[in-house]
Amino acid sequence: MVGPSGAGKSSFLRLLNRLDEPTSGTVRLNGEDYRQLPPAELRRRLGMVMQAAYLFPGTVAKNVAYGPLQRGQRLLAEQIDVLLQRVDLLGYRERDASNLSGGEAQRVSIARTLANAPEILLLDEPTSALDEDSARGVEDLVLDIIRERRMTCVIVTHNNAQARRIADRTMIIRSGKLVANGPTKEVLSDD
Numbered sequence: 001m002v003g004p005s006g007a008g009k010s011s012f013l014r015l016l017n018r019l020d021e022p023t024s025g026t027v028r029l030n031g032e033d034y035r036q037l038p039p040a041e042l043r044r045r046l047g048m049v050m051q052a053a054y055l056f057p058g059t060v061a062k063n064v065a066y067g068p069l070q071r072g073q074r075l076l077a078e079q080i081d082v083l084l085q086r087v088d089l090l091g092y093r094e095r096d097a098s099n100l101s102g103g104e105a106q107r108v109s110i111a112r113t114l115a116n117a118p119e120i121l122l123l124d125e126p127t128s129a130l131d132e133d134s135a136r137g138v139e140d141l142v143l144d145i146i147r148e149r150r151m152t153c154v155i156v157t158h159n160n161a162q163a164r165r166i167a168d169r170t171m172i173i174r175s176g177k178l179v180a181n182g183p184t185k186e187v188l189s190d191d
Contacts, residue, residue, distance in 0.1 A: 001156050002163050002188070003173040009156040012173065013122050016154065017048050029120075044071075047118030051125040053105035055097040060084065060108050063097050067116040075115060083111040087141060103134030110141065121146065123155040127162070139166050160188050 087107040127135035172180040
């Protein structure tokens with residue numbers, strides 16, 4: 001999903017995750033009105049990664065294990081290591097989360113989201129605060145994850161070049177209105 005700042009891209013993601021409620025219409029998840037699901041269940045099924053990686057004080061392991069722990073499930077060290085290996089941070093389990101670079105923190109945020117085994121990823125400009133190399137690394141990581149898990153992913157970006165690199169389909173939003181939706185090559189052909 002692309003569009004200028006203030007177009008409503010992040011608001012759209014907030015609606016999908018029920019952080020905001022729609023004033024009309026509905027969202028369906030596998031054909032079911034998402035208001036029929038408890039918000040906590042919906043948010044587990046729709047894993048959201050924000051623009052800035054908001055990590056909790058403590059270790060990387062504590063951050064990754066947070067979601068399952070909220071449901072009474074304890075992740076074993078080996079399970080945490082598998083998630084950290086997936087985001088190229090094997091060996092970071094006992095590191096203090098406050099001492100990570102921006103790219104490392106964003107990868108921990110992705111691992112924390114994956115610990116909940118979501119069906120769909122919602123990514124709100126996850127690379128905008130990163131340098132070019134870190135951004136490309138996160139892009140590659142996200143593409144690998146959605147391919148291997150065969151997941152749906154909605155990524156918000158203001159960067160058309162990024163959308164061309166990673167998206168099969170693109171929506172353009174301007175002033176809160178959907179103005180285009182289709183294959184990326186067609187939707188972004190004029191830019």
